[in-house]
Amino acid sequence: MSEPASTPEISVALCTHNGAAYIEEQLLSILEQQPAPTQLVVSDDASRDDTIDRVRAVAARYPSVQLTVFENTPPLGVTKNFEQAIRACTGDLIALSDQDDVWHPGRLALFAAQFAAQPTVSLIHSDARLVDGAGAPLGHTLSGALGVGAGEVASIHAGDAFSVMLRRNLVTGACTVFRRSLVEFAAPFPPSWVHDEWLGVIAAAVASTDFVEQPTIDYRQHGSNQIGATKLSLAGKFGRMMEPRRDRNARLEKNMTVLVDRLQRLGARVSDEKVNRALAKLEHERMRNALPEARFRRIPTVTRAFAAGHYGRYSRGPLDAVRDVLQPVD
Incomplete structure (x- = not known):
């Protein structure tokens, strides 16, 4: 009888900038996951509000999760800010997080099981439910807003995400978890690329990726989003x-x-x-x-x-x- 696979250590790379309005709800949805992450790395890009004070206060209630905080002055920008957070992660898996979304219960367990079942897959991303600033559903998903086709999803499931990525990016960082080994090939991140698109195409080039068709987060759309999704008329x-x-x-x-x-x-x-x-x-x-x-x-x-x-x-x-x-x- 084979022994059950051990639970992977999971780090969360979370980047912030003036995120006080939503950061506590985001953190609670992360830290209440079962299994919980083993490490939380927060890289803050010159916030002028009390984002980091709120991060420390919430994280203090979860002492089993190692907290690492970077406070950048001057700001690094989105891509380099995420690269800094990612490089500090030590877990077997790294989950990316924005500062204003909400993770669904069971999200990390779902991703851990997906990686255990697919040892050649380097990165997995999921769909998301789009919500407004108050958290109310907008009635559609991220894949719907992006117009993701059945053929694109089939290609990803078949191990040919690279062909999809050559046409356009479908990897959204807030929906993404990847193996730490990917960093060896992706770093340093080129400044002309957005971090999630770069990770997605490198993962598809050196290994393969997969897509979870069910939403695993509420992806908040509001006026302060640095990177969001809008369903265009x-x-x-x-x-x-x-x-x-x-x-x-x-x-x-x-x-x-x-x-x-x-x-x-x-x-x-x-x-x-x-x-x-x-x-x-x-x-x-x-x-x-x-x-x-x-x-x-x-x-x-x-x-x-x-x-x-x-x-x-x-x-x-x-x-x-x-x-x-x-x-x-x-």
């Missing part, structure tokens, strides 16, 4: 499509240049097939960034790329093809 989607393209396309090309460099540096840890797909994605983003200012002159290039399947493999298909023709430059 048709008019909102069209408005986003018509935003200036120059900065966006330059950023997409830069991010892919950084990713290809990292994957190549990781050597045998990343398959040649994935490196080649990333290189093809980089070429696609270079093409998009180099499109001429005159809209009518973009049409032949975009049409050829669409016919070759590049928009389907490396961006959001017809949506991005139309965007690339219609978007103003500035």
Whole structure:
């Protein structure tokens, strides 16, 4: 008879900035988990309120959870703030947390079981229930707001999250838990990338990821969110499509240049097939960034790329093809 698997040690990396309004509710939902986390790392980015005093007061009621606090002055910014917190985590698993959400009971137990059942999976993220500032449900989920398709979910479950991540990011940090071993490949985090998107694509490149389709947190949407999710109307989607393209396309090309460099540096840890797909994605983003200012002159290039399947493999298909023709430059 085999012995039962031991419970993994779980660290929580939580970043704050003027988060006093919701931090106590967030912390209680974390510290009341069964099993409880073994470590809580809080990295505060120059809060001007009493966020850290509230953190210490709540954490003092849970002495079995090791508390580490960083107070950053000047602020590091979102990505580097999370990297600092993550690097200080010592648990087998690391759960990311924002300062204003609520974890559902049993969340850590669910993720621990998922990792135990899938030893080759490096990162798992879940859906979330969207709520307003008072915690009232908004009537839809994060995956609904993002328009996540059944095909994307099926690809992730089948072990091909990398193809999904080459088209767009579906990993939201507040919904994410990953193995500490991933940090070896992801750090240092490039400043041009958001931390959760970077962790997701590196995990998909060096191992695999999975997606829990049930919501495991209440994801609060309010005016002070640094990174949130909004379900856009048709008019909102069209408005986003018509935003200036120059900065966006330059950023997409830069991010892919950084990713290809990292994957190549990781050597045998990343398959040649994935490196080649990333290189093809980089070429696609270079093409998009180099499109001429005159809209009518973009049409032949975009049409050829669409016919070759590049928009389907490396961006959001017809949506991005139309965007690339219609978007103003500035």
